[in-house]
Amino acid sequence: MQKLKWGMIGGGEGSQIGPAHRLGALADGHFELAAGALDHRPDAGREYAERLGVAPDRAYGDWTEMLEGEKGRSDRIDLVTIATPNSTHFEITKAFLEAGFNVLCEKPMTMTVEEGEEIVRVAEKTGKICAVNYCYSAYPMVRQARAMVQNGEIGKVRLVVTAFSHGHHGDATDADNPRVRWRYNPEMAGVSGQFADCGIHALHMASFICNDEVATLSADFASTIPSRELEDDAMVNFRMQGGTVGRLWTSSVAIGRQHGFDIQVFGETGGLRWASEQPNQLIYTPVGGRTQIIEKGEGGLHDDAQRLSRVSIAHPEGFPLAVANIYCDLADAIRGEIRDGLPNAADGVRSMSAVHTAVASAKDGGAWKDARPSIFK
Incomplete structure (x- = not known):
């Protein structure tokens, strides 16, 4: 089974949630990290993405550069994870949904109810998956x-x-x-x-x-x-x-x-x-x-x-594997098998x-x- 291409925005070096997403996304072989804009400092983000194995032309300085870079690719990412500060979630999520990407957004999905309702409408209009990381x-x-x-x-x-x-x-x-x-x-x-x-x-x-x-x-x-x-x-x-x-x-x-x-x-x-x-x-x-x-x-x-x-x-499965289960459900959903428990x-x-x-x-x-x-x- 071919791996899905995954991109990440935020969650850079030193991030609390970034490692859990990377461990989770890669744990079961469903995804490969293909693109990233991992830091609010462009050079640091590019350098860290390359250290994680991202090709230099897909190690982006910010999310707008990543959106433009991925939109025109024949091998564009299948899923983008948004792990940036709360106040940026709405703008980035909406932009990627409208461009035809599936999205996993960290919680809270938005800062206001009106923004949240807009995301629901955009997801319905585009037919793309918008999941929220209620990983527990x-x-x-x-x-x-x-x-x-x-x-x-x-x-x-x-x-x-x-x-x-x-x-x-x-x-x-x-x-x-x-x-x-x-x-x-x-x-x-x-x-x-x-x-x-x-x-x-x-x-x-x-x-x-x-x-x-x-x-x-x-x-x-x-x-x-x-x-x-x-x-x-x-x-x-x-x-x-x-x-x-x-x-x-x-x-x-x-x-x-x-x-x-x-x-x-x-x-x-x-x-x-x-x-x-x-x-x-x-x-x-x-x-x-x-x-x-x-x-x-x-x-x-x-x-x-x-x-x-x-x-x-009797063998423990911890927090990163709970996150991995979200990615398992996402992989199934992207391939056409919707899972009832996927937070949306x-x-x-x-x-x-x-x-x-x-x-x-x-x-x-x-x-x-x-x-x-x-x-x-």
Whole structure:
């Protein structure tokens, strides 16, 4: 099977997310890195791309140069990943979609709801794939949880409780660290800090496993370190369209928590729990029965969980391979086999609508508000 050609914008040397994308995209032999504009410094980006094996004529100085260079090629890239600062996602994503490229965009897909709705329309008009990197939904045992819910194995879902909280920004003396400060600066991060950074992963996970969408929400935001303009802690209550009750806590000042991403789903006949720090295990409790541990790689898992498991039981598969699972689904989609679990532009705009709604709710004393983007009402 011929490899697909892949390009990357951003994610250069020293980037936090860049290595995960490169490991993930190349892990299963579906893609080869053919083009890149990897750094905001043109010369550094070109040099690093060439070190990664990109041909000199496809090691670009910036994304506009890459777009022009790839448009006219007979061997143009099949997919471009956008891993640039948040405020640039909309412009780059739209430009590449309109030029006929498939796109994987880092979250948040856009900074505003209106931009997100425009991306949905452009993707529909061009017929190209626009995926969003909600990669936690690609862990095998998360796919197992989703399949169990869809198959009615815990009955109708009543309640979902999720958290994505850590303490790595809890030191007030480190508040001026540039790697920390931008996340709470509206000019760089947008209208929300911690909820837009981590909370939307938890919100997407709730929707993904429950196979339902958030309809209304009520939020309370706090900036526990006074110098921060945007929130570093948030509590969001929500209701899904199917009636499920949701509770979400996200924080960056929860000292003692490391990654802190977990979810519990409670149905009429059973409950499920998954935690990113123990990603190989899904905890299942049937009503009136004993709690069970379902292990990645064991027999009898649902097809999607089996398909995305690479190594035998008891061997860990970490974050880069969750990203790799997104690329597996993308490769299938580009070749014509659409995967149900691939996060798309609709997920991206729903997340951004939830962010802006939560900001408005927090400013309005936690008032309940409609969280749906107008395009889906």
